[in-house]
Amino acid sequence: MRITGPSADGDTDLDAVRLYDPDFYATGEPHAVWAQMRRRGPAHLSTLPDGRYFWSVTRYHDVDNVLRDHTRFTSGRGTLLSVLGGTDPAGGKMMAASDPPVHTALRRPLSRVLSDRALRPHEPRIRAVVQRMLGPLLDGGVWDVAKAAAAFPMAFTGTLMGLPEEDWPRLARLTTSAVAPSDPGYRQTSRHSTLAAAHHDLFAYFSAQVRDRIRHPREDLVGSLVGLELDDRRLRHDEIVYNCYSLLLGANVTTPHAIASTILALIEHPGQWKRLLAEPSLTGSMIEEGLRWSSPASHFLRHAVHDLELHGRRILAGDAVVAWLGSANRDEEVFADPYRFDIARTPNRHVAFGLGPHYCVGAPLARIALRILFDVIVTSVEKFTIAGPIEHLASDFVAGIKSLPLTAQLSAAAARAIDATVTQHGPAS
Ligand code: HEM
Numbered sequence: 001m002r003i004t005g006p007s008a009d010g011d012t013d014l015d016a017v018r019l020y021d022p023d024f025y026a027t028g029e030p031h032a033v034w035a036q037m038r039r040r041g042p043a044h045l046s047t048l049p050d051g052r053y054f055w056s057v058t059r060y061h062d063v064d065n066v067l068r069d070h071t072r073f074t075s076g077r078g079t080l081l082s083v084l085g086g087t088d089p090a091g092g093k094m095m096a097a098s099d100p101p102v103h104t105a106l107r108r109p110l111s112r113v114l115s116d117r118a119l120r121p122h123e124p125r126i127r128a129v130v131q132r133m134l135g136p137l138l139d140g141g142v143w144d145v146a147k148a149a150a151a152f153p154m155a156f157t158g159t160l161m162g163l164p165e166e167d168w169p170r171l172a173r174l175t176t177s178a179v180a181p182s183d184p185g186y187r188q189t190s191r192h193s194t195l196a197a198a199h200h201d202l203f204a205y206f207s208a209q210v211r212d213r214i215r216h217p218r219e220d221l222v223g224s225l226v227g228l229e230l231d232d233r234r235l236r237h238d239e240i241v242y243n244c245y246s247l248l249l250g251a252n253v254t255t256p257h258a259i260a261s262t263i264l265a266l267i268e269h270p271g272q273w274k275r276l277l278a279e280p281s282l283t284g285s286m287i288e289e290g291l292r293w294s295s296p297a298s299h300f301l302r303h304a305v306h307d308l309e310l311h312g313r314r315i316l317a318g319d320a321v322v323a324w325l326g327s328a329n330r331d332e333e334v335f336a337d338p339y340r341f342d343i344a345r346t347p348n349r350h351v352a353f354g355l356g357p358h359y360c361v362g363a364p365l366a367r368i369a370l371r372i373l374f375d376v377i378v379t380s381v382e383k384f385t386i387a388g389p390i391e392h393l394a395s396d397f398v399a400g401i402k403s404l405p406l407t408a409q410l411s412a413a414a415a416r417a418i419d420a421t422v423t424q425h426g427p428a429s
Helices: 022-027 030-040 060-068 102-113 116-138 145-161 165-179 191-215 221-227 237-252 255-268 270-278 280-294 363-380 412-425
Strands: 043-047 053-057 299-304 308-310 313-315 320-324 381-386 401-403 405-410
Touching: 043 313, 053 060, 060 299, 060 320, 102 221, 102 237, 116 145, 116 363, 116 405, 145 165, 145 221, 145 237, 145 255, 145 363, 145 401, 165 191, 165 237, 191 221, 191 237, 221 237, 237 255, 255 270, 255 280, 255 363, 255 381, 255 401, 270 280, 270 381, 280 363, 363 381, 363 412, 405 412
Parallel strands: 053 320
Antiparallel strands: 043 053, 299 320, 308 313, 381 405
16 A cells, blocks of 8 residues: 555545445545545445444544444454445354454464464574574665565464475465455456455465364464363363464464564655664654554454444444544554654554453564564664565455565675675685
């Protein structure tokens, strides 16, 4: 998604905006439209040509309300616009598509396995992956950060889940197909068939992984789900498969875009990049600003549990309500000067990881991975230069970049370290 500011005229016909059209996110200006929705239509109704409809909330406090209050807005019928008009078969079985108390029981053991403390032993492995991923850039070549980052989460989530490395490229492609089935880079014959094929392949894949863990128990994330007890019973096969899918999707389709969009923001704001180089202790708060700025998950959806009123509009029980996280993260009522990329922003109560009971269970892992990556970048790179056209992903769910080719001018320290390695070991082949 192109990250722009509010438009100057500000009188777009909101009823004509195709918020449900993935192309709008590849070529349009969603941020400019959301700014107007926050001002003129904070509870906005969109109707598709086939008659299906959904409500949108764009203000921070409404997004907070919708995501936090499962008694009024349920996750049980699915949480993405792609399920509009139907019911997600994973409802009540997959953590992301269930409400407490089922949700709480599923989440507790997973959040333990994904806590900062449990992840600490995996940090050296993530660091090694980062070094490998940045190799072409540090060697002076053109590096497509978006393409490199797309493979990155597989290396840590794939490892934690115990998935064979030879499967990672295929899984990375399938998860993106599941969230961007209309994008020309992923679309097969139609959006619908692309989505169906991606789901089929991912579910079949995890079904085989689960069968394998039952035969040969292992202590990885898939193994933890196989052994999980829920109210005195084990999880059923389909419940395990759905949750494996959700964990992999959660990691794969978001983390790459936080990386690419943050690097692009640093290039577009050279003063902030200079400040970061001078004050590397700001790396942590820069990452949080990068998450607010990029908001990689654009929306999450809920369904109204009963009739209710929002900003004078009547929402009926069963209506779909979409909370636009990218918009909440630019709400001028909450963020001072929200269209300014400020690596030292304080406070920064962004909702890029959501909030309430479904607050991203992978947030500690994402933060560790981003920190390791940006620590290396800040100590190695003096300047990035864009080396080719930028391509944006066509997806109503993921605010993504498909291609961002870069070259880098290395810092003196990084150049010296590379020279020393070459002198010792000869050039890399
Ligand atoms: C920058 C990276 C990430 C972003 C921006 C992000 C964003 C989000 C958001 C906004 C939610 C809330 C969903 C809702 O309210 O319905 C969420 C939930 C979730 N995320 Fe992430 N995520 C990221 C990384 C990860 C990683 C690395 C994993 C896997 C290890 C993951 C797995 C999940 C899962 C399973 C849920 C559902 C949690 C629940 O229902 O309790 N995410 N994520």
